[in-house]
Amino acid sequence: xxxxxxxxxxxxxxxxxxxxxxxxxxxxxxxxxxxxxxxxxxxxxxxxxxxxxxxxxxxxxxxxxxxxxxxxxxxxxxxxxxxxxxxxxxxxxxxxxxxxxxxxxxxxxxxxxxxxxxxxxxxxxxxxxxxxxxxxxxxxxxxxxxxxxxxxxxxxxxxxxxxxxxxxxxxxxxxxxxxxxxxxxxxxx
Amino acid sequence: xxxxxxxxxxxxxxxxxxxxxxxxxxxxxxxxxxxxxxxxxxxxxxxxxxxxxxxxxxxxxxxxxxxxxxxxxxxxxxxxxxxxxxxxxxxxxxxxxxxxxxxxxxxxxxxxxxxxxxxxxxxxxxxxxxxxxxxxxxxxxxxxxxxxxxxxxxxxxxxxxxxxxxxxxxxxxxxxxxxxxxxxxxxxxxxxxxxxxxxxxxxxxxxxxxxxxxxxxxxxxxxxxxxxxxxxxxxxxxxxxxxxxxxxxxxxxxxxxxxxxxxxxxxxxxxxxxxxxxxxxxxxxxxxxxxxxxxxxxxxxxxxxxxxxxxxxxxxxxxxxxxxxxxxxxxxxxxxxxxxxxxxxxxxxxxxxxxxxxxxxxxxxxxxxxxxxxxxxxxxxxxxxxxxxxxxxxxxxxxxxxxxxxxxxxxxxxxxxxxxxxxxxxxxxxxxxxxxxxxxxxxxxxxxxxxxxxxxxxxxxxxxxxxxxxxxxxxxxxxxxxxxxxxxxxxxxxxxxx
Numbered sequence: 001x002x003x004x005x006x007x008x009x010x011x012x013x014x015x016x017x018x019x020x021x022x023x024x025x026x027x028x029x030x031x032x033x034x035x036x037x038x039x040x041x042x043x044x045x046x047x048x049x050x051x052x053x054x055x056x057x058x059x060x061x062x063x064x065x066x067x068x069x070x071x072x073x074x075x076x077x078x079x080x081x082x083x084x085x086x087x088x089x090x091x092x093x094x095x096x097x098x099x100x101x102x103x104x105x106x107x108x109x110x111x112x113x114x115x116x117x118x119x120x121x122x123x124x125x126x127x128x129x130x131x132x133x134x135x136x137x138x139x140x141x142x143x144x145x146x147x148x149x150x151x152x153x154x155x156x157x158x159x160x161x162x163x164x165x166x167x168x169x170x171x172x173x174x175x176x177x178x179x180x181x182x183x184x185x186x187x188x189x
Numbered sequence: 190x191x192x193x194x195x196x197x198x199x200x201x202x203x204x205x206x207x208x209x210x211x212x213x214x215x216x217x218x219x220x221x222x223x224x225x226x227x228x229x230x231x232x233x234x235x236x237x238x239x240x241x242x243x244x245x246x247x248x249x250x251x252x253x254x255x256x257x258x259x260x261x262x263x264x265x266x267x268x269x270x271x272x273x274x275x276x277x278x279x280x281x282x283x284x285x286x287x288x289x290x291x292x293x294x295x296x297x298x299x300x301x302x303x304x305x306x307x308x309x310x311x312x313x314x315x316x317x318x319x320x321x322x323x324x325x326x327x328x329x330x331x332x333x334x335x336x337x338x339x340x341x342x343x344x345x346x347x348x349x350x351x352x353x354x355x356x357x358x359x360x361x362x363x364x365x366x367x368x369x370x371x372x373x374x375x376x377x378x379x380x381x382x383x384x385x386x387x388x389x390x391x392x393x394x395x396x397x398x399x400x401x402x403x404x405x406x407x408x409x410x411x412x413x414x415x416x417x418x419x420x421x422x423x424x425x426x427x428x429x430x431x432x433x434x435x436x437x438x439x440x441x442x443x444x445x446x447x448x449x450x451x452x453x454x455x456x457x458x459x460x461x462x463x464x465x466x467x468x469x470x471x472x473x474x475x476x477x478x479x480x481x482x483x484x485x486x487x488x489x490x491x492x493x494x495x496x497x498x499x500x501x502x503x504x505x506x507x508x509x510x511x512x513x514x515x516x517x518x519x520x521x522x523x524x525x526x527x528x529x530x531x532x533x534x535x536x537x538x539x540x541x542x543x544x545x546x547x548x549x550x551x552x553x554x555x556x557x558x559x560x561x562x563x564x565x566x567x568x569x570x571x572x573x574x575x576x577x578x579x580x581x582x583x584x585x586x587x588x589x590x591x592x593x594x595x596x597x598x599x600x601x602x603x604x605x606x607x608x609x610x611x612x613x614x615x616x617x618x619x620x621x622x623x624x625x626x627x628x629x630x631x632x633x634x635x636x637x638x639x640x641x642x643x644x645x646x647x648x649x650x651x652x653x654x655x656x657x658x659x660x661x662x663x664x665x666x667x668x669x670x671x672x673x674x675x676x677x678x679x680x681x682x683x684x685x686x687x
Contacts, residue, residue: 010462013466016459016465017462017465020256020465020468023253024260024443024444025444027436027441028441031433031437031441038592051417065203066253067249067250068248069254070249070250071244071247071248074247074470074473074476077470077473078473078477079470079478080469081473081474081477082473084470086470086474087212087215087474087477088474088530088531089207089210089211090213090527092212092526092636093208093209093210093526094208094209102210105209109209109210109211109212109215112219113212113215116215116218116219119236123236123240124239124244126240127239127240127241148244149244152243152244152247154313164600179241
């Protein structure tokens with residue numbers, strides 16, 4: 001079970017990373033196009049015009065793509081952070097507590113976390129529905145805004161799923177007093 | 190219960206949650222959610238906010254700089270740049286007393302110029318420099334403390350993830366903040382070198398000697414650093430020159446370091462996956478705190494607590510420096526138990542309104558008018574020569590120009606409103622750099638300095654107490670630097686145009 005969930009989280013993280021990489025390339029391409037274009041403008045407008053016709057120039061609305069893509073990537077990153085317990089915590093005061101109390105606290109925390117992530121996913125879904133209804137489109141590329149929400153929904157769903165799984169496992173640990181999941185590993189930041 | 194009381198009580202409640210090991214982002218989110226429910230009466234408003242707020246926070250264009258900088262740092266590691274930097278610094282410094290440790294600090298500073306995170310800098314340089322330090326007879330605790338402290342340069346020297354967050358919270362220009370952080374970053378590196386000298390002078394047995402490297406290999410090692418220089422110049426220079434936005438700069442940096450890693454043979458499918466995973470975890474952690482902070486601060490703003498607190502403090506007539514010092518001490522204390530990013534996100538929305546009210550008057554009206562007049566003259570506009578000469582003479586004598594003269598010259602942007610704005614910006618930048626330093630001190634102060642743990646874990650035979658003892662020299666160096674920057678704001682601000 002744990003390995004399946006872990007694989008899921010890793011696949012999501014990889015997809016998020018791939019989208020992040022694509023956005024980086026897109027942004028660089030856009031800068032390159034813009035720079036070439038203004039450099040040629042300095043030489044003569046005719047050059048720049050013919051290049052634009054060839055498709056060399058800034059990528060139109062690149063920042064809108066970055067925004068939508070980034071929302072997908074960040075939500076896709078959440079499951080891995082959830083399953084590896086990578087969130088920032090202060091553990092100096094709890095480290096002295098007895099094991100049993102620590103497990104109970106961890107279980108309560110994970111349950112609340114799962115509830116919040118489910119709430120976030122549900123509200124995001126309803127936010128997406130209202131964007132579909134309103135038919136709102138982005139400013140420059142005029143793509144429907146709900147597409148971005150739909151992309152984000154994928155990660156939000158898996159984050160909620162894995163959070164529920166973690167809550168169940170931590171509660172099980174608290175009830176049996178046995179460690180099942182590997183110890184938390186901190187994230188770099 | 191009044192809204193203000195609820196707002197004021199939320200802070201201790203939040204701290205309690207955090208100290209019970211509730212993840213910091215979750216604790217802020219909960220406090221904000223519960224607070225909003227209490228203040229607005231039911232769940233309608235907070236739940237309605239959730240429909241779009243997660244999406245808009247995660248798709249924020251300015252924030253997208255963060256995953257890009259994180260990925261850039263990992264690519265830089267894969268490209269072997271940490272190794273190149275250390276070798277170059279070692280060639281020049283290694284044979285001196287304590288020289289290998291100094292080289293480690295120098296390499297950390299260099300790596301900080303292409304990496305925006307302290308832990309990543311400490312961890313990367315630790316892998317490269319620890320074995321060499323030990324090989325040349327440097328004591329365990331001294332070596333780990335040096336690297337933990339050197340790692341904090343990663344955040345101080347631009348680009349810096351924490352500075353990006355600060356800029357967004359206080360609505361300041363990221364490029365100007367990066368520029369302002371540059372000199373304090375250099376001073377930090379020099380301060381650490383002095384700390385090393387001092388440590389070696391007091392504990393002469395804890396550092397060995399390394400043979401001198403001949404000039405040939407030295408220059409070869411220096412030559413290998415060129416990718417770092419190019420990436421840094423491209424990213425920070427490009428952002429500052431206004432060629433691209435900070436987010437675009439981060440994309441260029443990630444692409445550049447990725448390319449270098451590729452050519453160095455460090456970028457394989459496996460290492461790419463690993464980079465994605467580390468970036469994913471750090472990014473998700475940061476963004477969840479950002480989300481929680483957005484929710485909590487939305488609630489706080491509704492209760493008017495930050496505004497009331499700011500009004501109360503400015504009404505007491507405290508000396509601005511006293512208020513500032515109190516805030517910095519608070520950060521130093523909180524930094525002993527909490528990480529820098531969480532502290533900034535948690536406290537800046539409360540402290541910034543207070544600091545904004547403090548009057549430091551960095552720029553006077555005469556200076557503003559002088560700068561604007563110089564701009565006007567440089568623009569090549571036709572000006573009445575007699576009036577211009579009179580105005581210049583007045584300004585040189587330290588007199589403000591009366592309205593008739595500014596009007597006759599067509600001198601714009603010299604109102605009191607503009608002056609206030611300029612001064613607020615200066616305070617924001619100066620305060621930002623000071624806060625950045627004091628929260629970084631938290632990374633190397635016992636008992637829970639994160640950098641100490643990361644580095645100490647790499648050197649298994651070094652007891653934590655040895656690291657604690659040696660790191661005090663670096664903490665001392667940090668405190669001296671804070672006092673220096675506090676006393677002389679000009680060190681931070683002189684690079685900035687009015």
